[in-house]
Amino acid sequence: MTTAHTSPPWRHWRHVVKLDPARQITDEVVQAIAASGTDAVFLGGTQDITYENTNTLLGRLRRHAPQLPLWQEVSASDAVVDGVDGYCIPIVLNTTDPHWLIGAHAQAIEKFGPWIDWSKVLVEGYLVLNPDAAVAQLTGANTALTPQAAASYAAAAEALFSMPVLYVEYSGTFGDPALLAEVARTARRAHIFYGGGIDSYEKAATMAQHADTLIIGNALYTANWQQVLHDTIRAVK
């Protein structure tokens, strides 16, 4: 007898592909993702995300990857679509603007509260750490954190906000393994997502030592996507 059925699905994810509804991707890549062995696909991005482009991408994924869990990472409440398996709600822990900690969320709840199915929601406590990334600029993230300061945000998110997931996000660049290690060491129950610059077996293996789940995004939009998919899966499985 196992208790696996009581544990939420994301607890078992080791490898997740993040696709940006505002970017172009071919059917060939979508089919390869479906066959790759990845555990789930996130639909999300920072800029130009709409209901239309999210729904279009969702439809293509449902057609080509009917078995894969598909989750929307919600960045704009008017882009929320039906028919995904769940919703990731980002909270930016190291923002300088409370809008990205609670303000936007409170506004969305005021507008859509009664229609939200909270049983499908996964709250992610983000540490946004690449100062050049669009998400860092949008949210005014304080990216200049020591490993200890990052871990303290993680501890606060866990102890004060009971956050189930901490997401160490270097979107667009490969991060500091020592910082990720310190966050993972500090976390007690939280599940650790890592995203940023994973485009090889070595980088995936390095970060997979500390993170529970690796998120592969930008590298799938390069000519090298096939190799990236193959090598990063191999590194975590």
Add this chain to the structure above:
Amino acid sequence: MTTAHTSPPWRHWRHVVKLDPARQITDEVVQAIAASGTDAVFLGGTQDITYENTNTLLGRLRRHAPQLPLWQEVSASDAVVDGVDGYCIPIVLNTTDPHWLIGAHAQAIEKFGPWIDWSKVLVEGYLVLNPDAAVAQLTGANTALTPQAAASYAAAAEALFSMPVLYVEYSGTFGDPALLAEVARTARRAHIFYGGGIDSYEKAATMAQHADTLIIGNALYTANWQQVLHDTIRAVK
């Protein structure tokens, strides 16, 4: 057989006295509080709170009110004292500065993390609503909230941050019962604290219709303290 022993003590509080370590109070008042029937005393304030004045007040309360639960509401990490029954940690939901949502907390954790006994910690999600109060000015609180907007913060605090307590704080003035009612109606599991301007039976009875716990503070520093204590206890018990 009851399950009361598994429920945290604050779930049963109906009436709490908040004493400010930076303000003077006579032994007569402290003794009357001990005998009043109040459920607990919070030690806390916004300005000039130090380890010394908190510890001095704690000693006097321990002497005159040995049976009463004494909790420190932590506003400055260097004023934290030993020997209280628990610690309330305020999170200001409607602040304009993330320092009061997570920044100060992360800093305190970075400094004191290993020494914190989390089993003694109660996280309070504050809505700071009197623009003239010191706490509103210190934290840059956005006090101009409709009942619906306030309730949306409360819902976000509960759904995203799993906050066990929502604290509707009008410190120094009597608040809007309709706003409190809307927050209480929206909350699903969270326990509701109300504080602000409670100095009579009528005001206590009005807010006790919506709040689970009333916090009585400033009115105990007036000439009328005896009546306030008597009448507010009577209104909730």
